Amino acid sequence: MQELANRSNVSKAMIGRIEKGEVSPTANLLCKLADAFGMTLSTLLARAENGQGEHHPFAQQQVWTDLETSYVRRSISPPGAKGAELTHVTLPPNTRVHFEEQSQAIYTQQIIVVTGQLTFDAGHRQYHLRTGDWFQAPDSGPRTFINNQKKPCQYMLVVT
Secondary structure (H helix, E strand, C coil): CHHHHHHHCCCHHHHHHHHCCCCCCCHHHHHHHHHHHCCCHHHHHHHHHCCCCCCCCHHHCCEEECCCCCCEEEECCCCCCCCCEEEEEEECCCEEEEECCCCCCCCCEEEEEEECEEEEECCCCEEEEECCCEEECCCCCCEEEEECCCCCEEEEEEEC
């Protein structure tokens, strides 16, 4: 556990509380743990559910909600899917979800806005996306997903 704590910059005490189900981790904290394992957040969440197979019905798609922000992720791709991971995200109105810089650039993120408006803050620059827009996120650096609107924003995240 000490090695995981060192690699993720998450305390052993917090990791223990997560393992025991005493706390619900934030999206940022889960990303730190996933990064320490060398995997994406979607893969970490999917492995926790132990799903598999070529057909992944809607009812079996794993859904996770960040209790701090009410940010919702639905893993559309089944665990272990080859090529790309597809995730549907709902970002509530007036919400910001921040992810610190990952220690490893292990994947590329593409974003397609399904409904609403999304601001992607790459730290040095903001990108304003609208329904139907496609965007490829920078490979490294902190990132913040922002919905400044009065309605939820839904977007697809494609990780390769």
